[in-house]
Amino acid sequence: MAEEVKLFGTWTSPYSRRIELALKLKGIPFQYIEEDLSNKSPQLLKYNPVHKMVPVLVHNGKPITESQIILEYIDETWKNNPFLPQDPYQRAMARFWAKFIDEKVKAAEMKAKSVEGKEIELVVEEFFEEMKFLENELKGKDFFGGETIGFVDIVANIVAFFFTVTQQAVGVEAFTPEKFPVLFKWIGKITEIDVVNECRPPREKHLAYVKAVIEGFKSAPK
Known part of the structure; x- marks a missing residue:
């Protein structure tokens, strides 16, 4: 089954930019959805109902929020080019x-x-x-x-x-x-x-x- 990866972000956010970078460093194809935080999309509110903020990574329909948590998720899911040391x-x-x-x-x-x-x-x-x-x-x-x-x-x-x-x-x-x-x-x-x-x-x-x-x-x- 093909992986479906979506990233909800905004161009001014260093937190969503870091997720973009992580995905590209791993070579993971993804769909980027630019959010207007003054007029948040129903999808963003659905995937992040707690904080209602970007970034949100959606992997095969499952949302992950909070940028450092997302980074660790990416690193644990795609093992190539590891970000975190083994020790x-x-x-x-x-x-x-x-x-x-x-x-x-x-x-x-x-x-x-x-x-x-x-x-x-x-x-x-x-x-x-x-x-x-x-x-x-x-x-x-x-x-x-x-x-x-x-x-x-x-x-x-x-x-x-x-x-x-x-x-x-x-x-x-x-x-x-x-x-x-x-x-x-x-x-x-x-x-x-x-x-x-x-x-x-x-x-x-x-x-x-x-x-x-x-x-x-x-x-x-x-």
């Missing part, structure tokens, strides 16, 4: 750093979009401290996964292609090659991989979107 300790560490990126580093980046004035300085300081942990974790390696792209690298795409756009839109320079040479060397490595570049948003369109989000925060009632 239990290394697997645990990969999960730790992936969770750190989403819960700590991404949170600091999100705050930067919604604050102004002196608050930005505090957020930048927090962001800097979190990113230093990532910089140190990557030292001496080409990829977080070692010699090839792995689970943490897929999650960390958010660092490579979303943070640089956010800081340009906000107008601060917290994430630079001078401050984070190891991470920028890693960004250079992953951008040599064709499918990685296929799964990044068009920069100018993305920048315009982030600027609009920031303006929305500024004009919202306080």
Whole structure:
């Protein structure tokens, strides 16, 4: 029986972009359905009634939600090009750093979009401290996964292609090659991989979107 794989996502979401990348790295054919999150489709609400958000992977009619859970599902279902290491300790560490990126580093980046004035300085300081942990974790390696792209690298795409756009839109320079040479060397490595570049948003369109989000925060009632 032929596999049926569908991905519900949106082009601005780093979480659905990482699932696109995982599927392409595994060579899995899939149907992509772009969602308008301001007007969610009945299918999305059916497949993800709890959170009503993207990404949702539908494999042979069965939905899986939450991007890191989806990544693990993909890795366990399609064994080629494994993302997670076999060693239990290394697997645990990969999960730790992936969770750190989403819960700590991404949170600091999100705050930067919604604050102004002196608050930005505090957020930048927090962001800097979190990113230093990532910089140190990557030292001496080409990829977080070692010699090839792995689970943490897929999650960390958010660092490579979303943070640089956010800081340009906000107008601060917290994430630079001078401050984070190891991470920028890693960004250079992953951008040599064709499918990685296929799964990044068009920069100018993305920048315009982030600027609009920031303006929305500024004009919202306080």
